Amino acid sequence: MACWLRRGVERLGTLPSAWVGLLALLWFALTLGVYPLLIPDEGRYVGVALSMLESGDYLVPRLDGLPFFHKPPLHYWLTALSLKVLGVNFVGARLVPALMAALLIAGMHAFLKRHASRQHAAWTALILTSSPLLFGASHYANLDMTVAALISSCVLLGAHAALQMEQGRAYRLALMGLYVMAGLAFLAKGLIGILIPGGVLVFWLLGRGQWRVLLRLFSWTGLGLLALVATPWMWVMQARYPGFFDYYIVYQHFQRFLETGFNNPQPFWFYFALMPVATLGWTPFLFRRGRGADHTPDGLGAVRGLMLSALLTVLIFFSIPTSKLLGYVLPAMGPWAFFLADGLIRQSQREGEAKVARFAVGSVAVCLTVCLVAVLTMVLRPQVNSQALGRVLAAQYHKGDRIVYLNDYRYDLGFYVPGMSNVSVMGRWDDPEIMHTDSWRKELVEAARFEPHRGAQILIDRPTLRQQLCRDRAAVVWLIGAPDAVRQSQVLNHAQRLYDDQRIALWRFDSDEYELMCGETPTVAQPETSAPPGQ
Template identity: 85%
Template sequence: MSIENSFPPSGVTLPLGRARGPAYWLGQGVRNLGTLSSLAVGLLALLWFALTLGVYPLLIPDEGRYVGVALSMLESGDYLVPRLDGLPFFHKPPLHYWLTALSLKVLGVNFVGARLVPALMAALLIAGMHAFLKRHASQQHAGWTALILVSSPLLFGASHYANLDMTVAALISSCVLLGGHAALQMEQGRPYRWALMGLYATAGLAFLAKGLIGILIPGGILVFWLLGRGQWRTLLRLFSLTGLGVLLLVATPWMWLMQARYPGFFDYYIVYQHFQRFLETGFNNPQPFWFYFALMPVATLGWTPFLFKRLRGSVNSPDGLGPVRGLMLSALLTVLVFFSIPTSKLVGYVLPAIGPWAFFLADGVIRRSQWDGAAKVERFAVWSLGVCVAICAFAVGAMILRPQANSQALGRVLASEYQQGDRVVFLNTYRYDLGFYVPGLQNISVMERWDDPEIMRTDSWRKELLEAARFEPQRGAMTLIDWETLRQQLCRDSKAVVWLIGSPDAVRQSQVLNYAQRLYDDQRIALWRFDHDEFALMCGETPKAAQPETSAQPGR
């Protein structure tokens, strides 16, 4: 069923001639988007996102963490166990790491390779929405929704951010659209089995991307939608033993392998990460319940007025799109409510709702076109598009001109002198992204007070490393050390070169490390070299009084 909403209600006339200004070309562009293949729309979106993927360094902690895990897979050849600083990292499933490792292998270790996966996933979300709406709504809905999504500041930012959120959102969206397509095909007596198997396979991939929510959220959306329409028979037909077998075949082998290798894996990965974390309060970015509901209008700032204009217009016009609107409403509300329950609310969690939100904005554009005329609405849409594109461009410019904290400069200095066999010790700090800038970086230790009970009470890099060390205690004991252990290790191997990384005053907190040579300091992080000339002072009975440094002075 394909329904075009191209005629205005009675009393509204369309102009016979149109000046070929920006509004005219925008209207033509949207019409062309509606007629293009969904693959072409996805490729155009990917091109738009890819233009600025490589213009600023990796952001920490998230980009450094997730790209670092993927890079460790690539360098070690072990694609089964995600590792953080050599330790098993089971906070998240492996799919995103696998895809990023493949991207880095094909494109090289650079910013574009690191961020290509979220850009691809954003393009997949847009292409999926376009295909579904073109088939079950109209070309107008497909074209306007694609334009709103590709210009959304939230989606643009997510496509440039190398973490799991965009991958999860694209796969959840794909599950919902495949399930919706299968259900509507059933109701129309048309073939649906390929879409149904695609639903289950994609749910398995979503599980490998984020865990149980990759199944629960799309499943809940489809259940609420079908029961809300009274289509319980269709809901029963969506359940497939063959499909369930496909889902299990995709989702479970990696888990069983990890459980066989690490006996405590299920308890940590399923019970703690999927259930306890959902309700705990000691995590980052606590926000009130309404946070995501307030965020959505900002996510598509330039287009949001069309939604409020729509509310003043006719909402119940008999255009046959009730099932599609119902699916989109179920998707929007399910995602918003589900992620509003936990105290911790990160912006990227709401991305599965961006497609349905864009649909309702597109619906508002089309309805206003029917009442006010296409020319007037397209003139306003030019400004909407301009506002969104300007926000995206400003964000990229800000990242270039005022870069966030990163280890690029530090890594450049370390890479110029680092040799295989050298040791690297972080002093009461940790930089996830350092390995991205120093090829082959190994032998890393982190010095901290690891017996501090406060570490396990809040989300931090300390907690992540401490939890990871429990799966391989022997390696963990060599990696997570205190000051006395560091001193003993250094004294046992006085021929090694040790690189110390910490805050600019970290070394001065220990008298015996005052002699290390400072090579880099950016007021946030510093690098020292500690080699055989300093070992006598480190391991002697009574170190000599510290002498003034003759190397590069800290930037104060």
């Protein structure tokens, strides 16, 4: 096995980087479609993309029909394209993060092959491909992998341009690519798509005393390309929705960064502790590198400095906010894998390639086993999802039916019920606590403020629901909520329960139930709608 691994790594170092990325993509794609969408994130982001595909409106990201400006649109556009090409299925939903993971690997391979060595390129690609964290991110349909790949591409293009300058070689194409990629990174995550790669390059070049090269990286043409890519969508949204800039730039980019009321609060050192776990079996090579390392000059000081700048910039930047999600650290995976590969290569120079290859076989086996066990666990013990509920609803749902969530919301239900529309959510929307907690309620309330009239139709209270049910007697209404919701609402006393999985239940309310509940309730009165807070 060790001999095969050595030959495989040698071959990997000679392959074109595009082929390396394709091989990684094939590995990721094997298990993309074997388990349902995870909620809330996968249901939310795939749901927004699906709404674009079904409505034909690719400009405004929408959550339950309301403008959803928490994140920029690039990932939604790419996912909508994937769903259109591959169909509405799990592979189509998750293809974008798998592609972006492959792009990150191919980019690292190409850069290291050019500026370090074939060994560094091959081992780094292998470590990244087998990393449990990167594998998991490639299977998770949210923005994190897209952001990480684009940030990494910015750093590598900028560094390539800088090193080409220093060597007196052509650099303009890479420099323009840097600015275009920064524009795409902005469309994927906002300002951090520019700030993080910019910070990495500034710290790296100033640390090496290359301030003249840093100045030459500044380009008016490049800035024009960046603006051309990044800003048109924002200007269109501001023209359509006054107040967009304040919410999207000031609140989402600055206030959220420093606020403490968001999910998953962790201590400052969380990401520093996470990195060794992210690569498991490979991590010992980093610590072995520190013992008796060979410090003979090898011409890789600039590359090591770049990787250190990238690693520390990402880790420190995302350690500042209280909220720390696993996906935020993904832009640091490339540099981290490089240092593991660097340690492995140095150790092989001291102890022999055969001995290190035997240890590396175990590292690959550990990482791949973790990846496969994780997938198997997701298949045998699936997380909470709406697939079973969706099958029951899809079997009887017809266009024109109405769906009402009762103090609950399932981001992923529309994925399993084709063409689902006319959705309302019943709740206490005047509760001031909604805005103090990061939740689906807060997301819907904030979205409704951009279209108050539509928001008042979608976000309703209990009296309004009863009035609407008794007014619109011709429609079939599907009610979705917690199984004990029947004790909380007289409406459900007259509805048929068709599904119950102890977490969520489905009721059908049609003509027979109208007579029982509404009796002689007038059908011509127009009820007052309840507007979300702030209207």
